[in-house]
Amino acid sequence: MIFTTENLPSRDIYRMMVSLIAPRPIAWVSTRDRGGRSNLAPYSFFNGVGSNPPCLMFAPANRSDGMKKDTLLNIEQSNEFVVNLVSHSQSESMNQTAAEYPQDVSEFEACGVESTPSVHIDVPRVSGAVASFECEAMQILHLGEGPGGANLVIGRILAIHIQDELVDDQGFPLAEQLDLIGRLGGSSYVRVSDRFDLKRPKL
Ligand SMILES: Cc1cc2nc3c(=O)[nH]c(=O)nc-3n(C[C@H](O)[C@H](O)[C@H](O)COP(=O)(O)O)c2cc1C
Numbered sequence: 689m690i691f692t693t694e695n696l697p698s699r700d701i702y703r704m705m706v707s708l709i710a711p712r713p714i715a716w717v718s719t720r721d722r723g724g725r726s727n728l729a730p731y732s733f734f735n736g737v738g739s740n741p742p743c744l745m746f747a748p749a750n751r752s753d754g755m756k757k758d759t760l761l762n763i764e765q766s767n768e769f770v771v772n773l774v775s776h777s778q779s780e781s782m783n784q785t786a787a788e789y790p791q792d793v794s795e796f797e798a799c800g801v802e803s804t805p806s807v808h809i810d811v812p813r814v815s816g817a818v819a820s821f822e823c824e825a826m827q828i829l830h831l832g833e834g835p836g837g838a839n840l841v842i843g844r845i846l847a848i849h850i851q852d853e854l855v856d857d858q859g860f861p862l863a864e865q866l867d868l869i870g871r872l873g874g875s876s877y878v879r880v881s882d883r884f885d886l887k888r889p890k891l
Pocket residue numbers: 714727728729730731732733734747748749750756757758759760782783785786787788789871
């Protein structure tokens with residue numbers, strides 16, 4: 689079966705994409721507005737981009753009323769954000785922060801998520817996150833207009849925090865202990881607990 693996107697409503701395309709491009713890592717993005725109020729929301733159109741320069745991307749689409757989401761508005765103002773990673777024990781609170789709280793409500797407070805200051809930027813991070821990336825925005829691309837219109841935020845990673853007990857004696861993450869979750873289609877998630885290794889072939 690082939691679906692030509694030109695003939696499909698964007699809602700159906702979205703539904704196909706989130707089922708097919710899966711599992712997706714989740715960026716639990718913290719930002720701060722001009723008045724100093726912090727914001728926290730999950731984004732799973734998210735990935736690393738490269739290590740030189742160290743950068744990552746995530747994509748906050750416009751809301752159903754066509755307005756930009758608070759996360760994007762805040763980054764446009766401050767140029768700074770933190771991507772916190774989500775482990776299984778934080779699934780419920782991460783999901784709560786996805787509710788459309790009014791702009792003057794901090795999800796940190798509304799959802800009882802503890803925050804701690806960052807080192808390089810003026811945006812708090814999630815205290816209990818297994819890892820967090822302090823970022824400054826490198827580029828923001830507006831790819832679409834109106835409801836669901838896509839925006840792409842590319843951030844330079846200034847610092848990486850990892851919980852002390854999750855780092856091996858060489859300073860690298862103990863990947864099997866992070867217990868990260870990923871997003872699938874609909875309201876489904878996956879837990880990273882079924883791993884296997886493949887050695888890269890040598891020619
Ligand atoms: C696991 C998860 C992943 C999400 N991924 C995205 C995403 O990639 N892009 C997006 O625009 N919204 C995404 N959302 C919805 C936003 O989190 C939601 O619209 C939120 O209210 C935005 O908050 P803000 O306005 O404070 O930025 C996701 C929600 C969940 C629960």
